[in-house]
Amino acid sequence: MGNGTTMGWMGWRKMETAVGVPRGRGCPSFFMVASLKCPHEAMRSMEQPSCRSRSLSRVQGTATLATLPLLAGCMETPLSTLAPASEVTRSVATLWWVMATGTGVVLLLMIVLATLAVRRHPPRAPGRRGILVLLIAGGLMLPAATITALLAYSLRLDEAQWPAFTGSEAREAFHVDVVAHRWWWEFRYPQADAEARTVNEIHVPAGVPVHLRLTSADVIHAFWVPRVAGKLDAVPGKVNRLRIQVDEPGRYAGVCAEFCGQGHAHMPFTLIAYEAGEMASVLANIREGRP
Numbered sequence: 167m168g169n170g171t172t173m174g175w176m177g178w179r180k181m182e183t184a185v186g187v188p189r190g191r192g193c194p195s196f197f198m199v200a201s202l203k204c205p206h207e208a209m210r211s212m213e214q215p216s217c218r219s220r221s222l223s224r225v226q227g228t229a230t231l232a233t234l235p236l237l238a239g240c241m242e243t244p245l246s247t248l249a250p251a252s253e254v255t256r257s258v259a260t261l262w263w264v265m266a267t268g269t270g271v272v273l274l275l276m277i278v279l280a281t282l283a284v285r286r287h288p289p290r291a292p293g294r295r296g297i298l299v300l301l302i303a304g305g306l307m308l309p310a311a312t313i314t315a316l317l318a319y320s321l322r323l324d325e326a327q328w329p330a331f332t333g334s335e336a337r338e339a340f341h342v343d344v345v346a347h348r349w350w351w352e353f354r355y356p357q358a359d360a361e362a363r364t365v366n367e368i369h370v371p372a373g374v375p376v377h378l379r380l381t382s383a384d385v386i387h388a389f390w391v392p393r394v395a396g397k398l399d400a401v402p403g404k405v406n407r408l409r410i411q412v413d414e415p416g417r418y419a420g421v422c423a424e425f426c427g428q429g430h431a432h433m434p435f436t437l438i439a440y441e442a443g444e445m446a447s448v449l450a451n452i453r454e455g456r457p
């Protein structure tokens with residue numbers, strides 16, 4: 167989605183050509199698809215809606231809707247939860263798709279019902295019984311069922327990110343202490359032989375539970391590796407815990423997700439996951455460093 171946001175309003179004039187031939191990585195975003203015409207052109211066509219322009223608009227609208235599923239493939243960005251690299255983010259992505267699909271279906275249903283109601287001749291007001299059914303089913307039962315299901319699902323996700331303090335996982339987990347600073351990240355490895363720490367790079371094993379203890383040296387920050395886990399605040403004077411588990415070795419982008427001052431945008435970091443067997447040599451080679 168980055169293309170759309172970085173283009174901004176200044177890109178209106180170039181947009182028609184940019185949509186056809188997207189440059190750089192990724193695909194045209196929702197923003198670009200929604201802006202196939204420049205505003206002036208759109209306003210002109212609104213002034214005199216001829217039959218031809220109306221049918222053209224319908225074709226364009228249909229084409230835009232038909233393009234939406236294709237955009238699913240455009241979301242594999244380093245900071246997208248929709249490109250999951252762990253069980254937790256896979257669940258988050260599934261939840262997102264279920265909600266997006268459900269919302270789309272309900273919206274389409276509402277549009278169809280509204281169209282049928284408007285076209286009805288003569289118009290007929292619903293009776294008292296109809297209104298009651300609408301209020302109870304649509305206003306109480308449907309929202310209650312949806313919210314309860316979403317709450318249960320979210321609580322399960324929350325639990326999956328809460329590190330166990332006892333049992334075999336607590337013994338086998340890899341531990342990292344995270345300290346946020348203005349504006350950089352410090353990672354300490356209590357299981358290393360010596361006092362080891364890295365700056366703006368966190369090294370973890372893949373396929374193994376990793377328990378993080380987060381705190382801050384100054385103001386509130388938030389630790390977030392979107393492809394791997396949900397975000398969690400790093401608060402001065404307090405220790406928050408987060409459990410993560412990466413599927414595969416690789417590099418995963420992370421950011422501070424809480425505005426923390428002028429340098430907030432300049433505190434990205436990288437989570438580097440290794441094969442579990444490599445961790446001993448990785449820890450041995452970690453050297454102290456500062457940004």
Ligand SMILES: [Cu+2]
Nearest residue numbers: 387422424426
């Ligand atoms: Cu920050």
